Amino acid sequence: MEHGELIKKLRTDRKITRRDLSEGVHSISALQRFENDTARIDIDTIWQYLERMNIQIDDYYLEYYNYQLSKKEHLRKKFRSAIISEYHAKEYLDNLQEEYKKSNDIFFLYLIVQIKAVAEKLPNYKLGKIDENESKKILDYLNRIEEWGYFELAMYTNCLGLFKKEYRLFQYKDVLNQFRKFKGIPKYQHALIKFIINSIILEFSDKNYDRILDLLGILYDETKDSDYLKGRIYWKFFFRLYQSVVGDLEFDGSIAIEMLRLLGYEEEAVNFLDIERTILDDHT
Structure with missing residues (x-):
């Protein structure tokens, strides 16, 4: 489900017309095109729509991810279930390392470090220790922001x-x-x-x-x-x-x-x- 489709669902669930939602924010036609996925709008406009519908941004994203779970969110949610056994933890770590190798995205390295840190405290789990290079990349990322x-x-x-x-x-x-x-x-x-x-x-x-x-x-x-x-x-x-x-x-x-x-x-x-x-x- 795209953002426009979800805004339409939230609007119709609350029996709010396009005219009422868009008044003073955007044109009715722009909202219609956004809802039909033929146009894009900026995040500030979405926030104004949500405020008019009395929807918190956290609640909105929770509902959005319930419909469309990203790969990152999917892997993040699997973290707890991954540590039930060494086999599952190793499989999870392999997936993370593959994603990190492809994307070089710090998110996947962050999960790699976390799963290794948890495994170190568990008996009979051998996933390898967090190496200095991994720690340095986390530190360098934080220092850049x-x-x-x-x-x-x-x-x-x-x-x-x-x-x-x-x-x-x-x-x-x-x-x-x-x-x-x-x-x-x-x-x-x-x-x-x-x-x-x-x-x-x-x-x-x-x-x-x-x-x-x-x-x-x-x-x-x-x-x-x-x-x-x-x-x-x-x-x-x-x-x-x-x-x-x-x-x-x-x-x-x-x-x-x-x-x-x-x-x-x-x-x-x-x-x-x-x-x-x-x-x-x-x-x-």
């Missing part, structure tokens, strides 16, 4: 462990500012919370406790809205872990873990156990 959008922010967040701590510290305030330009948009807020969580884990690894305390304060502030409840559970878990490590107290993360399980986040609960074991083992 002055204004980061969601893709770059998500890439930086998910690849955070690839970068040296000096670079992470240098980038920290700028990355926070980049996120806050999109304050109020849920998917950016979720990505910001994940960025802070990943940063806390890395600071525990570096035993940088002052930084952990600062990050915990930010995580608390960014999860005040109950829409980000899972992030607040992470805050509670990390705060207790911080108290345990710094104050040499016995750690009990069972409440946070049980809460996640009760809410159906079994994968997150297992992740908490892994984090707890790794950090406490590293500090004994």
Whole structure:
């Protein structure tokens, strides 16, 4: 389904005439040609149509991709199912490497790095380690882009462990500012919370406790809205872990873990156990 066809569907579903939708935006004939796929219009005009129909841009693209799943989106959605076995992960990695070889598109390299990073943590998975050239290409790409959008922010967040701590510290305030330009948009807020969580884990690894305390304060502030409840559970878990490590107290993360399980986040609960074991083992 093309964009024009989808705009027509959304318009007719809402019983809005072409005249009403196009008034003050475009001519009726231009809208008709766009809907019939015989003309193109710019993205600003599409945004005006969506605003008039009270449709958020995220909702629009979600519906668009439900009809027309791009190769990139298809591979991105397959990520979770690909890690169920070494065979599936290897097949997925081979597909990504083939696409990257053909296109040289950083998107495919980003997924290559992610699947390798996940596989390294899984027993009996042998996909090969992330090599320096792959890390360098990710870093070079991010350094070339002055204004980061969601893709770059998500890439930086998910690849955070690839970068040296000096670079992470240098980038920290700028990355926070980049996120806050999109304050109020849920998917950016979720990505910001994940960025802070990943940063806390890395600071525990570096035993940088002052930084952990600062990050915990930010995580608390960014999860005040109950829409980000899972992030607040992470805050509670990390705060207790911080108290345990710094104050040499016995750690009990069972409440946070049980809460996640009760809410159906079994994968997150297992992740908490892994984090707890790794950090406490590293500090004994």
